[in-house]
Amino acid sequence: MEYIKDGRLNIDKTKHQMPTTVHDPCNYGRKSYMTFGDHHADNIRWITKQCIDEEHYREMVDSPLNNLCCGAGGGAWALPYDEERLAYGKYKSDQIKATGAELVVTPCHNCRDQIMKGLAKEHDLGNYKETMYLWELVAESLIIEPWNDEEVAKGHAERDAQNEKFEIDLDQEW
Amino acid sequence: MDEPIKITRQKRLFDISPEMANVCLTCGACSSGCPATGLVPGWDPRKAIRAIVLGMEQEVVDSKWPWVCTLCGRCQYVCPMGVLLLKTFRACRIARDRDKVPGPLQKGTDMCFERGNNLGIPKDDFLFLLADMSTEVEEDEETPMPGFHVPVDKEGANVIITINSKEPFGEPDDMIFWWKIFYAAKESWTVSSENWEGVNWGLFSGDDANMKIQCERVLENARRLKCKTLVYPE
Numbered sequence: 001m002e003y004i005k006d007g008r009l010n011i012d013k014t015k016h017q018m019p020t021t022v023h024d025p026c027n028y029g030r031k032s033y034m035t036f037g038d039h040h041a042d043n044i045r046w047i048t049k050q051c052i053d054e055e056h057y058r059e060m061v062d063s064p065l066n067n068l069c070c071g072a073g074g075g076a077w078a079l080p081y082d083e084e085r086l087a088y089g090k091y092k093s094d095q096i097k098a099t100g101a102e103l104v105v106t107p108c109h110n111c112r113d114q115i116m117k118g119l120a121k122e123h124d125l126g127n128y129k130e131t132m133y134l135w136e137l138v139a140e141s142l143i144i145e146p147w148n149d150e151e152v153a154k155g156h157a158e159r160d161a162q163n164e165k166f167e168i169d170l171d172q173e174w
Numbered sequence: 175m176d177e178p179i180k181i182t183r184q185k186r187l188f189d190i191s192p193e194m195a196n197v198c199l200t201c202g203a204c205s206s207g208c209p210a211t212g213l214v215p216g217w218d219p220r221k222a223i224r225a226i227v228l229g230m231e232q233e234v235v236d237s238k239w240p241w242v243c244t245l246c247g248r249c250q251y252v253c254p255m256g257v258l259l260l261k262t263f264r265a266c267r268i269a270r271d272r273d274k275v276p277g278p279l280q281k282g283t284d285m286c287f288e289r290g291n292n293l294g295i296p297k298d299d300f301l302f303l304l305a306d307m308s309t310e311v312e313e314d315e316e317t318p319m320p321g322f323h324v325p326v327d328k329e330g331a332n333v334i335i336t337i338n339s340k341e342p343f344g345e346p347d348d349m350i351f352w353w354k355i356f357y358a359a360k361e362s363w364t365v366s367s368e369n370w371e372g373v374n375w376g377l378f379s380g381d382d383a384n385m386k387i388q389c390e391r392v393l394e395n396a397r398r399l400k401c402k403t404l405v406y407p408e
Contacts, residue, residue, distance in 0.1 A: 003355065003359040003361075008358070008359040008360070009355070009358050009359055010358065026244075026245075026246040026247060026248075030246070030247050030248065030251055031246075031247045031260075034247055034250065034251060034260075065251065066248070066251070066252075068209055068246075068248070069209060069244045069246035069248070071209065071244065072244065073244030073245055073246050074241070074243065074244040074245040074246075074378055075279050075375060075377075075378025075379065076244055078277050078278050078279045078282060078375065078378070079241055079276050079277040079279060080276050080277045081238065081241060081242050081276070084210070084213045084214070084238075084242045087213055088209050088210055088213060088242075088244065089209075090209075091209045092209075107407070108408070109338050109340070109373075109407075109408055133348075133351060133407075135351050135352055135355060135407060136348070136351045138351075138355055139350070139351035139352070139354040139355050140351070142354055142355070142358050144317050144319060144354060144357065144358050145358070146318060146319070146320050146321075147319075147320055147321040147357075147360075151321055151360075152320045152321030153321075154321070155320075155321030155322060155323060156321060156323075158323065158325065158328075159305075159308065159323035162305075162323070162325065162326055163305055166301050166305075166326065166367070168301055168302055168305045170302075170305060170306060170309060
């Protein structure tokens with residue numbers, strides 16, 4: 001967020017011209033609020049709207065604090081209850097479908113995997129096409145300017161010193 | 175007629191006040207709002223809380239309920255009486271014998287304690303992968319990033335970032351999203367060569383000791399390398 005506000009990132013909004021919604025992870029919304037008295041739901045939306053045009057944004061929930069878990073919280077990916085995990089996500093699937101969004105943005109590994117690898121195959125998500133991490137949306141919206149010669153030389157010097165320190169030989173066969 | 179149940183503090187698996195039996199009004203708001211209601215026959219948040227306050231903790235601990243519950247906290251958020259459901263269900267996970275924790279959760283927690291990440295990726299492999307990918311990213315056809323590399327153990331970097339071990343293990347290209355952002359912003363950043371794991375399975379497996387160790391390690395990396403900002407994208 002700081003990078004965008006300070007003008008350190010050059011973002012091209014035309015790269016993602018599709019109906020887009022945000023899924024709030026429990027940890028950044030409700031549980032953050034319950035633990036620290038503050039949450040990040042507004043920040044997630046603000047960053048998303050720096051990367052897509054406002055007209056493409058579709059809100060999924062009345063209150064991010066009352067949002068439904070995707071079904072993969074609590075370490076569900078490392079638990080043997082896949083059937084329950086997918087059934088749990090039916091509510092989230094219906095919510096995604098109702099937004100009409102093609103792109104779901106979320107800043108959580110578990111949520112992203114559940115929507116992309118779980119719910120999209122198990123349930124009808126309507127117009128849904130893809131899920132992106134919030135930082136993936138930012139990275140894929142960037143116009144990346146190559147560094148100048150001086151910066152490149154500095155980067156290479158640091159890299160070479162580091163590879164020597166850790167005894168990394170990129171030419172070796174594995 | 176059966177004798178009324180006497181609820182005391184004695185012989186409790188975890189610290190539950192007997193008054194909890196009165197605090198919970200059995201209204202069922204928790205169960206109504208819980209997507210996991212109906213997924214485990216016999217259990218929902220209200221029933222689990224009633225069972226626990228009436229002294230049947232062991233039945234709940236032995237059931238699938240605390241593990242199918244995703245600890246999303248919605249029940250506790252809506253409870254009009256302030257019952258700490260989320261905290262109580264996680265306490266049920268803590269009360270499980272470690273060798274009876276379902277799936278690879280505890281194995282990953284122990285692996286992280288022993289080898290610094292949940293999947294046991296060796297340090298040499300990790301550092302080689304980062305160095306090798308750095309070269310590829312620099313010369314990428316679509317978005318070349320000349321001069322780029324992943325700075326490891328860079329003292330005084332502004333930002334230190336943790337990594338979800340599933341990425342170096344199976345989805346390494348997903349690490350590049352953050353690399354692009356740091357490159358474009360010309361940020362001074364770094365990754366620790368050890369204990370770089372960004373997932374804390376002790377939180378989920380109910381292993382408080384390991385959860386704290388994992389947190390302490392992540393903070394220790396930031397202190398050792400004198401980084402101002404810790405990025406924990408999980």
